[in-house]
Amino acid sequence: MEQLHIVGGHRLSGKVKISGAKNAVLKLMAASLLVENECIIRNVPLIKDVLTMIEVLRGLGVEISWEDDAVLRIKPKKELYFSAPDELVREMRASVQVMGPLLTKVGKVKLFQPGGCVIGQRPIDLHLKGFQALGAEVIEEHGYVYAQAPKLKGVDIHLDFPSVGATENIMAAAILAEGTTVIKNAAKEPEIIEEQNFYNRLGARIRGAGTDTIRIEGVSSLRKTPIDYTVIPDRIEVGTYMLAAAITGGDVTLVDVIPEHVEALTAKLKEAGAQIIIEEDTIRVIARPKLSAIDVMVLPYPGFPTDIQPQMTAVMTLADGTSLVTENVFGGRFRYVDELVRMGANIRVEGRSAVVKGVNRLTGAAVIAPDLRAGAALVLSGLAAEGKTIIEGVQHINRGYEKIEEKLTELGAEIARVKE
Numbered sequence: 001m002e003q004l005h006i007v008g009g010h011r012l013s014g015k016v017k018i019s020g021a022k023n024a025v026l027k028l029m030a031a032s033l034l035v036e037n038e039c040i041i042r043n044v045p046l047i048k049d050v051l052t053m054i055e056v057l058r059g060l061g062v063e064i065s066w067e068d069d070a071v072l073r074i075k076p077k078k079e080l081y082f083s084a085p086d087e088l089v090r091e092m093r094a095s096v097q098v099m100g101p102l103l104t105k106v107g108k109v110k111l112f113q114p115g116g117c118v119i120g121q122r123p124i125d126l127h128l129k130g131f132q133a134l135g136a137e138v139i140e141e142h143g144y145v146y147a148q149a150p151k152l153k154g155v156d157i158h159l160d161f162p163s164v165g166a167t168e169n170i171m172a173a174a175i176l177a178e179g180t181t182v183i184k185n186a187a188k189e190p191e192i193i194e195e196q197n198f199y200n201r202l203g204a205r206i207r208g209a210g211t212d213t214i215r216i217e218g219v220s221s222l223r224k225t226p227i228d229y230t231v232i233p234d235r236i237e238v239g240t241y242m243l244a245a246a247i248t249g250g251d252v253t254l255v256d257v258i259p260e261h262v263e264a265l266t267a268k269l270k271e272a273g274a275q276i277i278i279e280e281d282t283i284r285v286i287a288r289p290k291l292s293a294i295d296v297m298v299l300p301y302p303g304f305p306t307d308i309q310p311q312m313t314a315v316m317t318l319a320d321g322t323s324l325v326t327e328n329v330f331g332g333r334f335r336y337v338d339e340l341v342r343m344g345a346n347i348r349v350e351g352r353s354a355v356v357k358g359v360n361r362l363t364g365a366a367v368i369a370p371d372l373r374a375g376a377a378l379v380l381s382g383l384a385a386e387g388k389t390i391i392e393g394v395q396h397i398n399r400g401y402e403k404i405e406e407k408l409t410e411l412g413a414e415i416a417r418v419k420e
Contacts, residue, residue, distance in 0.1 A: 001392070001394075001419070001420045002394040002395070002398075002417055002418065002419055002420070003390050003391060003392055003394060003417075003418045003419075003420060004379065004382070004389075004390070004391040004394055004397070004405065004415060004416070004417060004418070005388065005389075005390055005391075005415070005416050005418050006364070006379065006382035006383060006385075006388065006389045006390075006391070006413070006414065006415045007364075007387070007388050007389075007414040007415075008362075008364060008382055008383055008384055008385035008386060008387065008388075008389060008414075009384070009385075009386060010248065010383070010412050010413055010414055011248050011249055011250050011251075011412065012244055012245055012248045012250035012251075012252050012383070012408070012411040012412050012413060013250055013251045013252060013411060013412055014252065014253070014410060014411045014412065015252075015253045015254075015255055016241050016252060016253075016254055016255065016407050016410065016411060017255045017256055017407075018233040018234055018237050018238050018241070018254055018255065018256050018257050019043070019045035019047075019233070019234055019237055019402040020042075020043035020044055020045045020070070020231035020232070020233065020234060021045075021190075021191065021194070021231055021232050021233060021234040021235065021236075021237075022045060022047060022049060022050075022234055022236070022237075022399075022400050023094075023164075023189075023191045023234075023236070024190070024191040024194045024195075024231050024232055024234075025041065025043075025044050025045065025050060025231045026049055026050065026053050026094040026097065027094070027097050027168055027191060027194070027195055028041055028194065028195065028198050028229065028231065029041065029050070029053045029054075029057060029072070029074070030053070030057075030094070030095075030097035030098045030100075030101060030172075031097075031101060031172060031195060031198055031199060032057070032062070032074040032076065033057070033060065033062065033076055033080065033098060033101035033102060033105060034076075034101050034104070034105055034172070034175065034176075034199070034202060034222060035074065035075070035076055035202060035222075035227070036202075036221075036222050036223065036224040037075070037223075037224050037225060037226045038073065038074060038075035038226050039073075039074050039075075039226060039227045039228070039229065040067065040071060040072070040073050040074075040226070040227070040228045040229070041071070041072045041074065041229055041230075041231060042070060042071050042228070042229065042230040042231065043070055043230050043231040043232075043233075044070050044071065044072050044231060045070070045234065045402040046069060046070070046402055046403075047398065047399060047400055047401065047402050048395070048398040048399045049092055049094060049399045049400065052088055052091055052092045052095075053092065053094065053095070054072075055085070055088050056084050056085070056088045056089070056092075056095050056098065057074070057098075059081065059084050059085040059088065060076075060080050060081045060082075060083075060084055060098065060102070061076065061077040061079065061080045061081050062074060062075070062076045062077065062080070063075040063076075063077065080102065080105065080106055082102055082106045082108045082109050082110055083109070083110040083111065084098060084111060084112075086112040089111055089112040089113075089114050090112060090114070092114070092399075093114045093165075094114075095111070095114050096111065096114040096124055096127065096165060096169070097165065097168060097169060097172075098111070099111055099127065099131070099145075099147065099169055099173075100127075100131075100168070100169035100170065100171070100172030100173040101172045101173075103131060103136060103147055103148075103149060103152070103173050104152060104172065104173045104174070104175055104176040104177065105176065107148060107149060107150060107151075108146070108147065108148035108149075109146070109147050109148075110144055110145070110146045111144065111145050112143060112144055112145075113143055113144070113145065124145070124165070124166075126159055126160060126161065126163045126165075126166035127163075127165060127166045127169045127170070128140075128145065128147070129157075130157050130159075130166055130169065130170035130173070130183075131147050131149075131169075131170070131173060133155050133157050134149070134152040134153060134154070134155060134157075134170070134173055134174060134177055134181065135149050135151070135152050135153045135155075135177075136148060136149035136152065136173075137149065151177075151178060152173060152174065152176070152177035152178070152218075153177055153178045153179055154174060154177050154178060154179030154180045154181040154216070154217075154218050155179075155181060155182075156181075156182045156184065157170060157181065157182070157183050157184065158184040158185055159183065159184065159185045159186065160185075161185075161300075162185050162186060162187040162188065162212065162300045163187060164187040164189050164191065164192065166187075167183060167186045167187040167192055167214065168187075168191075168192065168195055170183055171183065171192075171195065171196070171199070171206065171209075171214060171216060172195075172199070174216040174218060175199060175204045175206070175216060175218065175219065175222075176218060176219065176220070176221075176222075177216075177218040178218055179218055180215060180216065180217050180218065181215070181216040181218070182213065182214070182215050182216075183213070183214040183215075183216070184212065184213050185212055186208070186209075186211070186212055186213060186214045187300065187301065188210055188211065188212060188300070188301050188302065189300075189301040190210075190232060190235065190258070190261050190301075191232075192209045192210065192214075193209045193210045194231070194232055195209070196208075196209035196214070197209075197229075198227075198229055201227045201229065202222045202223055202227065203219060203221070203222040203223035204216070204219060204222065205217040205218075205219055232258060232261075233256050233257050233258060233261075235257075235258070235261035235262050235305075236305065236307045236308060236373075236400070237400075237401065237402075238254055238257050238261070238262050238283065239262055239265045239305065239307075239308040239311065240308070240311050240376050240380070240401070241254055241407075242254065242262070242265060242266075242269060242283065242285050243265075243269075243308070243311045243312060243314070243315050243380055244379075244380055244383060244408065244411075245274075245285040245286075245287055246269055246272070246274050246285060246287045246291060246315050247287075247314060247315045247318060247380050247381070247383060247384045248287070248383050248384055249287050249288060249289040249290075250285070250286075250287055250411070250412075251284070251285070251286045251287075252284070252285050252411060253282055253283070253284040253285075254282060254283045254284075254285075255281070255282055256281055257281055257282060257283050258281070259278045259281075259283055262283070263302065264302060264303055264304045264305065265304065265305070265308055265312075266278070266283070268294055268296060268304065268312070269285065269287075269291075271292075271294050272291040272292050272293075272294045272315075272319065273287075273288055273291045273292045274286065274287040274288070274291060275287075290318070290319070290320050291315065291318075291319045291320065292319060292320050292321060293316060293319040293320060293321030293322055293323040293356070293358055294316070294319070294323055295323060295324045295325070295326075296309070296312055296313075296316075296323065296324075296325045296326070297326045297328065298325075298326060298327045298328050298329055298333075299328055299329075300329065306327065306329040306330055306333060307373050308373070309325060309327055309333055309373070310333065310336055310373045310374045310376065310377035311373065311376050311377045311380055312325065313325050313337075313340070313347070313354060313356060313377060314340060314345075314377040314378075314380045314381045315380065316356040316358065317340060317345035317346070317347065317356055317358065317359060317362060317381065318358055318359065318360075318361075318362065318384060319356075319358040320358055321357075321358055322355065322356065322357045322358065323355075323356040323358070324353055324354075324355055324356075325353065325354045325356060326352055326353045326354075327352050327353070327354075328352065331352065333373075333374075334349045334354055335370045335371065335374060336369070336370055336371070336374030336377055336378065337349055337354060339367040339368060339369075339370075339374070339378055340362075340377070340378070340381055342365045342367055343362045343363060343364070343365045343367065343381055343382075343385055343389070344359055344361065344362045344363050344385075345359060345362060345381070346358075346359050361385075361386055362381055362384055362385035362386070363385055363386050363387055364382065364385045364386060364387035364388040364389040364390075365385075365389060365390075366389075366390045366392070367389065367390070367391055367392070368391070368392045368393045369391055369392065369393035369394065369396045369397060370393065370396070371396050372396045372397065372399050372400045373400075374396070375391065375393060375394070375396045375397035376397065376400075376401065378391050379391065379397070379404065379408075379415075382415075383408070383413055383415075394417070405417050
């Protein structure tokens with residue numbers, strides 16, 4: 001078991017390099033099941049979820065190895081297995097993304113209901129409805145999902161909610177389907193655009209990613225030439241370090257970013273009183289010691305991201321005034337609030353909203369991270385708190401942040417990873 005020990009009160013300053021996007025690279029790794037030769041994926045973060053996805057792919061019959069610390073070489077075998085190891089699927093929700101590629105390439109897929117962070121109900125109903133619309137037979141029993149189809153056929157699909165995972169899985173399944181598939185009310189996240197670009201490099205015909213309508217013209221086969229692809233920077237890591245600067249009254253420059261991916265957060269930090277300086281691939285955050293309270297409403301992209309909500313709530317605990325933070329994506333996102341209250345925060349949860357009354361100070365305490373982004377929020381609070389904060393549940397943080405203690409230390413934080 002590991003803990004993070006943080007002595008708060010240090011103003012962060014300096015530069016931090018952003019890693020590749022967790023929510024993109026995991027999906028591209030699943031997408032590599034459709035590769036006919038081999039592919040190289042660059043800018044891969046060395047995080048727990050990537051290591052888990054490597055084992056998921058190996059369990060399906062994929063040869064995969066590290067070329068160096070941030071480069072993966074992936075080569076699927078000609079005959080792939082149609083079922084991933086249960087214990088790995090239980091561990092990580094993103095493993096569900098292998099369903100679409102396997103269904104269209106192998107003709108069938110069997111998967112244990114996926115696990116991951118407990119942040120509210122995240123059923124895969126929309127994924128399965130999409131598969132059924134394409135002509136697959138879907139059976140759910142004994143905790144497993146089984147889908148099969150000799151040949152998928154293109155169709156118009158309207159999603160009840162712009163689900164990122166469902167959009168990605170349906171898009172993958174439709175690549176080798178007969179005819180044209182149109183996904184309406186599709187998710188618009190940058191990671192969807194990444195998948196479109198990756199699949200099109202393989203020979204797929206997809207357009208519209210980044211809008212609410214994606215059109216996939218089915219192809220009979222994909223190219224057999226190797227591809228080399230570099231992953232976009234992680235916009236959630238960008239947001240986390242922007243907020244780390246904000247909560248410590250810091251001056252931090254984030255390097256290797258795409259500023260357009262965090263416009264919703266940038267607007268909110270400016271509203272709170274932080275100075276944001278944006279250049280082509282850098283963002284500099286200069287925060288005053290006390291920010292102003294603001295209201296935040298979480299919405300699907302390009303709205304304020306749910307994966308940044310806990311970190312923003314942490315910042316608002318020390319703001320001047322009262323904030324209202326409303327979560328419209330995952331109902332269980334506020335499970336971390338009790339831990340912030342233990343540190344002296346004044347937060348009241350009412351349904352899908354949290355009323356956050358700014359306090360003059362937080363104090364260090366022993367807290368437990370219930371999930372990945374909640375863990376990041378506790379780290380931020382620890383950076384600003386008086387005294388020492390000890391965070392347990394570090395395994396959640398390991399899932400999504402590469403070398404977080406090293407990067408924060410370089411910015412002036414006093415933080416260490418300690419084994420119990």
